[in-house]
Amino acid sequence: MAFPLEPLLDTLSGRVIAAAEELTALDSAIGDADHGLNMKRGFEAVLADRASILAKPPGEALKAVGMTLVMKVGGASGPLFGTLFMTLGKELPPDASAKDVAGALLTAVSAVKARGKSDLGCKTMLDVLGPAADHLSSSQASFGSLRDLAAASAQATIPMKATRGRASFLGERSVGHMDPGARSSQIMIEAVCDVLEGRI
Ligand code: ADP
Ligand code: MG
Numbered sequence: 520m521a522f523p524l525e526p527l528l529d530t531l532s533g534r535v536i537a538a539a540e541e542l543t544a545l546d547s548a549i550g551d552a553d554h555g556l557n558m559k560r561g562f563e564a565v566l567a568d569r570a571s572i573l574a575k576p577p578g579e580a581l582k583a584v585g586m587t588l589v590m591k592v593g594g595a596s597g598p599l600f601g602t603l604f605m606t607l608g609k610e611l612p613p614d615a616s617a618k619d620v621a622g623a624l625l626t627a628v629s630a631v632k633a634r635g636k637s638d639l640g641c642k643t644m645l646d647v648l649g650p651a652a653d654h655l656s657s658s659q660a661s662f663g664s665l666r667d668l669a670a671a672s673a674q675a676t677i678p679m680k681a682t683r684g685r686a687s688f689l690g691e692r693s694v695g696h697m698d699p700g701a702r703s704s705q706i707m708i709e710a711v712c713d714v715l716e717g718r719i
Contacts, residue, residue, distance in 0.1 A: 522577040522615070523714055528569065528584070530719050531710040532562040538706050545699040549686040553594060554699035561592035561600070577615075581608030595684050596700050599631050599644060606630040621655035628652045635683060642679035642686060642693060644700035647672040651708055662716040666709055673697060673705040 535542075536559050543555030564587050565572065572580045585604030589597055610623035628648050632638055639649045650672045654660050674697070681693035684700075713719050 524577055524580055525573055526714045526719050527711060528565070528572060528580075530714050531707055532566050534706050534710045535559070535562045535703060536566075538703070542699050542703055545697055545702055548696040549681065549689055549693045550699060551685060554596060554703065557592045557594045557596060558600075558703055561588045561597060564591040576613065578608045578611050578613070581605070581611065584608075595635070596644070596703070599635050599700075600703075602630050602634045603627045603648065617655075617660075621652070621660075624648075624652040624655055637683040640679065641683040642676050642681040642698045642701070643683050644698070644704045646676050646679070646698065647701045647704035647708065651704075662712040666712045669705040669708040673701045676701040 539555035539559040541555065542558060543552050546552050546554035565584050568583070568587060572583050575583060582605050585601045585606075585608060587601075588604060589601030591597070592600060604627075606627035607623050610626045612619055615623070628645065631645060631648065635643065635645070637643055637645055639645055647669055651665060651669055654665060654668050676698040677696060678694060679698070680691060681687045681689065681698070686693045686696075686698065
């Protein structure tokens with residue numbers, strides 16, 4: 520199967536843009552109410568550059584998406600999601616197998632941890648991205664199980680106390696709210712699963 524770059528790019532960008540209000544509402548509870556706007560700005564810039572991104576081989580296209588996110592999303596999440604996509608682009612070999620994708624995602628998650636000086640359990644995007652990468656590397660992974668895990672992982676950030684990012688300034692008051700970056704990560708994973716499973 521050829522890498523379905525076009526539907527991946529369009530579906531992922533479209534879903535994140537459509538979720539802008541929801542993401543900003545989550546960020547208004549434990550941050551500064553800009554996560555949805557930040558992500559919308561970033562993915563609108565990606566779509567504006569769509570033709571040139573689609574002309575590239577998949578690895579280079581992912582790197583270009585990452586660079587646009589770094590430049591346009593801003594906030595804490597821009598450089599972190601940018602690192603995720605840039606590392607994926609660097610790590611994915613041409614004609615990647617499922618095993619290659621899992622390996623690339625593990626490396627990309629490590630790069631996000633390093634960039635954010637962060638780890639699992641800090642109530643961030645990593646609490647969705649990390650389990651997803653680990654799960655993909657296991658032999659039991661399916662699109663359905665990955666989707667369910669991403670949803671459960673985003674939910675699981677609700678009782679966590681934030682120890683990284685802006686939400687950490689709230690201390691105990693960050694408890695009881697879903698992390699915005701965890702939710703945007705879930706939305707992206709769901710979009711990728713839907714495309715690769717052929718629902719889109
Ligand atoms: P800002 O916090 O600068 O306003 P955003 O609102 O766009 O940026 O993004 C906030 C999200 O970024 C958080 O919900 C969290 O998931 C993620 N985040 C913030 N800091 C870190 C970090 N050090 N490591 C991993 N993710 C982080
Ligand atoms: Mg914010």
